[in-house]
Amino acid sequence: MERPRAAIFDLDDTLADSFQAPHPEMIDRLVRLSKLLPTAIMTGAGFERVQKDILSAFSSIAPNFFIFPNSSTQCYLFENGAWQIVYNHALTPAERERIKAVLHEYLETSTVMGEAPHYGERVIDREAQIAFTIVGVDAPQEVKKNWDVDGSKRRALVEMLKSKIGEFEILTGGLSTIDITHKDTNKAYGVRWLSEKLRIPPEEMFYVGDALYDGGNDQVVIATGIKTKQVSGPSETAVVIDELLAAFNI
Numbered sequence: 001m002e003r004p005r006a007a008i009f010d011l012d013d014t015l016a017d018s019f020q021a022p023h024p025e026m027i028d029r030l031v032r033l034s035k036l037l038p039t040a041i042m043t044g045a046g047f048e049r050v051q052k053d054i055l056s057a058f059s060s061i062a063p064n065f066f067i068f069p070n071s072s073t074q075c076y077l078f079e080n081g082a083w084q085i086v087y088n089h090a091l092t093p094a095e096r097e098r099i100k101a102v103l104h105e106y107l108e109t110s111t112v113m114g115e116a117p118h119y120g121e122r123v124i125d126r127e128a129q130i131a132f133t134i135v136g137v138d139a140p141q142e143v144k145k146n147w148d149v150d151g152s153k154r155r156a157l158v159e160m161l162k163s164k165i166g167e168f169e170i171l172t173g174g175l176s177t178i179d180i181t182h183k184d185t186n187k188a189y190g191v192r193w194l195s196e197k198l199r200i201p202p203e204e205m206f207y208v209g210d211a212l213y214d215g216g217n218d219q220v221v222i223a224t225g226i227k228t229k230q231v232s233g234p235s236e237t238a239v240v241i242d243e244l245l246a247a248f249n250i
């Protein structure tokens with residue numbers, strides 16, 4: 001494998017199973033990699049979850065580590081002994097209320113989706129982003145996996161939402177989730193921001209994600225020119241990181 005000058009990883013279904021913490025071996029791989037080149041996590045998850053599931057398990061803090069939570073609507077860096085927010089393009093309270101009203105109205109009026117069995121919350125307000133999941137945030141992995149195998153349910157939901165709140169960015173992510181953020185503040189924005197910050201062209205950076213397919217929440221990064229690698233899940237990501245480490249003779 002060629003040596004990229006920076007590496008970016010999606011979290012859900014890339015570094016870890018959906019809404020789960022990565023295995024300690026995966027975190028260890030990330031720490032080792034970040035000592036060799038700038039390393040970033042770009043995820044639909046909020047910063048609190050990244051901190052709890054990943055950063056708190058770091059054996060040492062690497063200065064080269066960037067977190068882009070809530071689909072890159074925010075960026076965090078470790079500076080002066082703490083994780084600091086570098087930029088924040090969160091939704092305003094009025095925007096969040098408008099989005100949530102549309103989602104709740106849909107759940108109340110759709111007999112097929114609205115009345116489907118579900119586990120836990122279906123509308124998750126993370127301030128910078130609203131996540132929407134028909135099966136619920138606490139659904140078992142098997143339920144999430146089998147709910148929308150060909151992606152057609154999520155595509156139909158995205159089309160429906162675009163007709164109502166098309167002024168926002170609406171993308172599918174994970175196995176059963178739709179992420180809603182400000183238009184144009186997405187993972188492609190995060191890639192371009194990091195490219196400028198590091199003064200490294202996107203073409204010399206490397207992105208690993210599970211949703212690089214049409215309509216997936218990783219697909220937007222392709223337009224930046226960044227090299228990409230589609231993975232099926234954490235076990236394949238582990239192999240990719242091992243290949244990267246090997247490229248640096250580690």
Ligand SMILES: [Mg+2]
Nearest residue numbers: 010012013174
């Ligand atoms: Mg993912």
